[in-house]
Amino acid sequence: MTSQPQLSRRLAFDTDGYTLTGPLLSPEEVEAYRAIYDRFLSGEIDAGDKRSDLGAGAGAPGTATENITQIMWPSALHPELGDMPLHRRALKVARQLAGDDMVLDFDMLIDKAPHSDTPTPWHQDAGYWVDLPDTRAVSIWVALDLSTVDNGCMWYVQGSHRTPIRPHRPADGGGGAIECDCSEDEPGATPVPLNPGEAAAHGGATLHYSRGNTTDSHRRAYILNYRSAAMIRIERDQGMDHGLSNNERTVRNTAATG
Numbered sequence: 001m002t003s004q005p006q007l008s009r010r011l012a013f014d015t016d017g018y019t020l021t022g023p024l025l026s027p028e029e030v031e032a033y034r035a036i037y038d039r040f041l042s043g044e045i046d047a048g049d050k051r052s053d054l055g056a057g058a059g060a061p062g063t064a065t066e067n068i069t070q071i072m073w074p075s076a077l078h079p080e081l082g083d084m085p086l087h088r089r090a091l092k093v094a095r096q097l098a099g100d101d102m103v104l105d106f107d108m109l110i111d112k113a114p115h116s117d118t119p120t121p122w123h124q125d126a127g128y129w130v131d132l133p134d135t136r137a138v139s140i141w142v143a144l145d146l147s148t149v150d151n152g153c154m155w156y157v158q159g160s161h162r163t164p165i166r167p168h169r170p171a172d173g174g175g176g177a178i179e180c181d182c183s184e185d186e187p188g189a190t191p192v193p194l195n196p197g198e199a200a201a202h203g204g205a206t207l208h209y210s211r212g213n214t215t216d217s218h219r220r221a222y223i224l225n226y227r228s229a230a231m232i233r234i235e236r237d238q239g240m241d242h243g244l245s246n247n248e249r250t251v252r253n254t255a256a257t258g
């Protein structure tokens, strides 16, 4: 049976383009994920070419190695992660929000180190992706630290998933990030602070962004992306595996801005 919170989350996801999911991890589980996360950040778990600076060229980092550390496919690099509770629970949420055919498309870590002070530019994830006949997608952004406006919690623009994908361009510096025109003044732009272990889910067309981290501690996020198995097959046939084999970079709407 579908519970009331599940129904209201699905309604929010459909209406606003994002929703809170509630807690996905207990405090003890958060600790277990943080321990693995920090092994990635220190390099003890070698991420090789799956590690990059999403904020490359966006200005000098304070004390951080990278402006924004992005590690693609942590569950492929460290398969134990796929057997831990988050993958099971996030899949359940994705299916509740977008349908029973949702499966994991990719996962990633995005860390903002203390005082790295680099915003993630405004974008819609679909700006990175190939065109697909079925655009249902769910991205579940899990906070492993208290995430606040000052350390870079996510902002979403309510209702933006119902508007066309905006033209995107590569963000400054060639770090692989893309951006589009949008700002915190956009009607509906809302910061979504989270406690450790809580998550928010957004769709592929939902405008989002985060401020830089100006605080003394890390802002670690674990992000899991879902879409239908049929669409993932089409993506893979086109060589789009979100860096698993690391031979593609797609900026779908760059051409529109010249």
Ligand SMILES: O=C(O)CCC(=O)C(=O)O
Pocket: 110, 120, 125, 139, 141, 152, 208, 209, 210, 221, 223
């Ligand atoms: O963590 C961030 O700052 C950005 C995350 C993001 O863009 C995403 O999950 O799609």
